[in-house]
Amino acid sequence: MRSTRLALICIALVLLAWPPQWYPDTVRIALTQWFGAAPWRSLPGPLAANAETPEDYCPGGEAGWRDEQEIEGVTVQAVAGCVADNPWLVAAAVRGTNNVSHRVLMRSGLTADAVEKGADLDGDGDPDVIHIRLEVAELNGSSAESRDPVTSYALAPGITPGLWVFAPKLAGMATENFESNQARSALRLPSPALRVEQGDRVIITLENTHYMPHTLHLHGADHGFTTATGAGNDGVPLTSEVPVMPGMARSYELTPRHAGTMFYHCHVQPHVHVMMGLQGLFVIEENRPNNWVQTINVGAGQVRAPAVAVRESYQQEYDLHYLDLDQQLSERIQHSNDPRVITRSMHREYDITDASMDYFTLNGRSFPYTFRESLVVAAPGDRIKLRVVNGGAKGIALHTHGHKFVVVAEDGSAVPEAARSARDVVWLATSQRAELDLILENDGVHAYGPGIWPFHDHQYQGVTNDGIGPGGNISAIVYEEYMGESGWPRTQGVSWDNYFTVAYYRKQLPVWQSYAPGLFGDPGPDWILLLRLSVLMLALGGLLGTLLSWLRSGR
Amino acid sequence: MAKIRTLALLWLLALAPTCALAQHAGHHNMQLDTAGMVMNANHDRLPRGCDAISRDYDFDIAAGQEFAAAVPGTSFGLSMHEVRVEPCARVTVNFSNRDEVRHQWMVHGLPKYLYPTGMFHLEANAGASVSGTFIVPGDDRTYLIHCDMAQHMEKGMKGQLVVGKGSGNLWSVPGVSRSFYRDSYLPRGSWLPLSAVFLMGIIVATLWVRRGR
Ligand SMILES: [Cu+2]
Numbered sequence: 001m002r003s004t005r006l007a008l009i010c011i012a013l014v015l016l017a018w019p020p021q022w023y024p025d026t027v028r029i030a031l032t033q034w035f036g037a038a039p040w041r042s043l044p045g046p047l048a049a050n051a052e053t054p055e056d057y058c059p060g061g062e063a064g065w066r067d068e069q070e071i072e073g074v075t076v077q078a079v080a081g082c083v084a085d086n087p088w089l090v091a092a093a094v095r096g097t098n099n100v101s102h103r104v105l106m107r108s109g110l111t112a113d114a115v116e117k118g119a120d121l122d123g124d125g126d127p128d129v130i131h132i133r134l135e136v137a138e139l140n141g142s143s144a145e146s147r148d149p150v151t152s153y154a155l156a157p158g159i160t161p162g163l164w165v166f167a168p169k170l171a172g173m174a175t176e177n178f179e180s181n182q183a184r185s186a187l188r189l190p191s192p193a194l195r196v197e198q199g200d201r202v203i204i205t206l207e208n209t210h211y212m213p214h215t216l217h218l219h220g221a222d223h224g225f226t227t228a229t230g231a232g233n234d235g236v237p238l239t240s241e242v243p244v245m246p247g248m249a250r251s252y253e254l255t256p257r258h259a260g261t262m263f264y265h266c267h268v269q270p271h272v273h274v275m276m277g278l279q280g281l282f283v284i285e286e287n288r289p290n291n292w293v294q295t296i297n298v299g300a301g302q303v304r305a306p307a308v309a310v311r312e313s314y315q316q317e318y319d320l321h322y323l324d325l326d327q328q329l330s331e332r333i334q335h336s337n338d339p340r341v342i343t344r345s346m347h348r349e350y351d352i353t354d355a356s357m358d359y360f361t362l363n364g365r366s367f368p369y370t371f372r373e374s375l376v377v378a379a380p381g382d383r384i385k386l387r388v389v390n391g392g393a394k395g396i397a398l399h400t401h402g403h404k405f406v407v408v409a410e411d412g413s414a415v416p417e418a419a420r421s422a423r424d425v426v427w428l429a430t431s432q433r434a435e436l437d438l439i440l441e442n443d444g445v446h447a448y449g450p451g452i453w454p455f456h457d458h459q460y461q462g463v464t465n466d467g468i469g470p471g472g473n474i475s476a477i478v479y480e481e482y483m484g485e486s487g488w489p490r491t492q493g494v495s496w497d498n499y500f501t502v503a504y505y506r507k508q509l510p511v512w513q514s515y516a517p518g519l520f521g522d523p524g525p526d527w528i529l530l531l532r533l534s535v536l537m538l539a540l541g542g543l544l545g546t547l548l549s550w551l552r553s554g555r
Numbered sequence: 556m557a558k559i560r561t562l563a564l565l566w567l568l569a570l571a572p573t574c575a576l577a578q579h580a581g582h583h584n585m586q587l588d589t590a591g592m593v594m595n596a597n598h599d600r601l602p603r604g605c606d607a608i609s610r611d612y613d614f615d616i617a618a619g620q621e622f623a624a625a626v627p628g629t630s631f632g633l634s635m636h637e638v639r640v641e642p643c644a645r646v647t648v649n650f651s652n653r654d655e656v657r658h659q660w661m662v663h664g665l666p667k668y669l670y671p672t673g674m675f676h677l678e679a680n681a682g683a684s685v686s687g688t689f690i691v692p693g694d695d696r697t698y699l700i701h702c703d704m705a706q707h708m709e710k711g712m713k714g715q716l717v718v719g720k721g722s723g724n725l726w727s728v729p730g731v732s733r734s735f736y737r738d739s740y741l742p743r744g745s746w747l748p749l750s751a752v753f754l755m756g757i758i759v760a761t762l763w764v765r766r767g768r
């Protein structure tokens with residue numbers, strides 16, 4: 001009898017607690033005819049706004065690095081943006097690490113043999129025998145003692161995918177100092193843009209400091225299949241040579257006959273190694289007298305000591321390296337510390353035919369960090385040379401606001417004058433290069449006047465960080481009058497506070513929180529419904545328990 | 556013409572085995588030449604608590620990928636992963652690099668009043684040897700030795716300097732201590748025998764209990 005009473009109470013509670021919005025629609029309509037609509041109850045209000053303090057937009061780098069300066073006869077151009085390359089490294093890359101003073105070499109961080117410049121073969125006042133040494137570095141790798149990525153390098157707030165890069169040969173430690181886990185400034189994505197002069201006798205020695213085999217392939221740059229001694233020179237394990245094993249080194253040779261914007265990359269398991277970041281721009285400048293070129297451009301970006309032929313026609317030159325990354329590939333170096341396990345995971349368990357790309361970088365960073373170091377800053381009337389490569393797996397529809405580019409060369413070959421036109425979308429297939437003229441002439445075609453004009457991949461995944469926008473490879477052409485003193489552009493839109501938090505790119509913050517928190521912020525929880533459902537569950541449980549006890553007692 | 560000759564001379568100089576770079580750079584107490592670099596060498600300044608040099612040691616330590624062969628799961632290594640010395644000893648390390656890339660031998664955590672940033676640092680270029688001397692403090696402690704090139708410590712170039720009785724082993728020193736995080740090397744399909752054994756346990760226990768009744 002007691003149990004019957006309990007069952008009846010439970011049934012009554014279930015009926016009472018059952019949310020009316022769950023009744024069948026026909027029942028609800030019938031009820032409406034008798035009682036009218038249910039009384040007003042407010043929806044939950046907005047959640048409190050994010051409390052994470054945004055990073056400093058423009059933390060700045062070493063004092064004095066942004067200034068224009070003269071170092072041992074090398075004029076190093078100013079950088080208007082927030083973060084600049086080490087000017088001493090620029091000077092050493094122009095003069096050659098064997099030709100600069102000890103003081104400049106020490107401040108450059110390079111080893112004495114990083115970029116050796118020798119004989120002037122054609123007697124025109126610049127060195128023509130160039131020996132570049134590259135190492136291979138892993139960023140955001142694993143460790144047997146820590147779960148944090150080691151030699152860490154962030155593309156954007158909180159985004160640290162595993163990366164492999166060719167690196168200039170730097171003396172000393174890989175990190176800023178022993179207390180820090182941050183990669184030093186010259187150790188970064190992308191691999192450095194390399195620059196030589198047409199006709200130079202170039203040797204590039206790959207010193208494989210990494211734990212996997214690699215090679216160097218000079219994509220599009222005029223090189224023989226073998227070196228003078230008959231060794232493989234194409235970097236292809238299938239057809240040319242056995243890869244350079246860990247701890248070993250090999251020299252590649254070329255004497256490029258034509259100027260143009262080329263490419264270099266590893267050719268071992270390219271669908272993995274090239275996609276991990278082992279790729280860089282290889283620029284061959286036109287031969288001119290007294291033409292000392294900036295052989296290394298760390299992180300690509302602004303060329304602070306442009307070659308003679310570039311200075312003849314342009315005020316500035318920028319190397320723009322686009323690269324997309326697959327998190328499901330790059331995280332594999334972080335899951336194990338055993339090179340054998342990593343090798344299996346990357347080359348057999350990873351399947352690029354099932355892949356989709358997650359991060360989209362310009363010169364090794366994704367928005368908002370692109371605004372720290374990849375802005376094109378100029379004045380009305382300037383002519384600017386952009387050398388662009390798409391090293392990513394997907395194509396890039398490079399679009400600029402406020403201007404139209406003129407494509408003057410593709411894949412290192414000039415586009416005939418008559419075939420050139422002004423374009424606001426330039427398609428770059430995988431590994432394709434383009435040389436673009438940016439002419440800041442306010443004629444309604446080439447430019448529409450001063451402003452902060454974004455340029456970005458118009459394929460929409462490219463403007464996100466793993467699907468969260470704004471992100472990816474967004475940068476901007478900023479006219480000087482819109483630049484702040486510190487190197488941050490004076491934007492006039494929304495606050496960027498959200499974009500400088502880790503939480504935003506972890507998908508934890510409403511996209512328009514900064515300017516419309518009440519309207520589009522996340523709704524708070526419905527506690528009343530939760531209470532109602534708790535009663536419902538309690539009653540249902542009670543009912544089930546009663547039924548079970550009846551079954552057991554055989555009633 | 557004079558310019559060409561100068562440049563040709565510079566080129567020759569760069570290729571010559573010794574170049575004019577060897578000198579002292581004040582703030583880091585750094586010695587740099589074509590063989591490599593010695594940082595914070597100390598032959599005679601005694602650490603606090605040491606009245607005299609207790610003993611002189613001379614170690615030949617080689618580095619390279621060849622030493623990884625004996626240690627599964629590494630790519631680089633040292634001929635000697637543990638160095639044991641007495642407190643207040645003067646230690647000379649002759650560091651030779653058997654590879655065609657750079658390597659380093661660095662000790663960390665030394666007193667900063669003697670060693671800027673607490674570090675003694677040898678860097679040997681490809682195939683080269685460098686020697687450096689430092690004096691260890693008087694207390695029992697274990698110091699980290701490593702190569703700070705990206706991933707070299709993680710992939711085998713880690714060691715420890717044990718002064719006196721030391722202060723306990725560091726993690727993941729090849730041949731000395733195991734890794735703090737270790738991959739799983741279980742054979743494929745291990746769940747099958749493991750489940751079988753688990754079932755066996757249940758059966759055995761059940762039978763045992765029945766027999767006891
Ligand atoms: Cu490779």
Ligand SMILES: [Cu+2]
Pocket residue numbers: 631657658659702703704707712
């Ligand atoms: Cu090493």
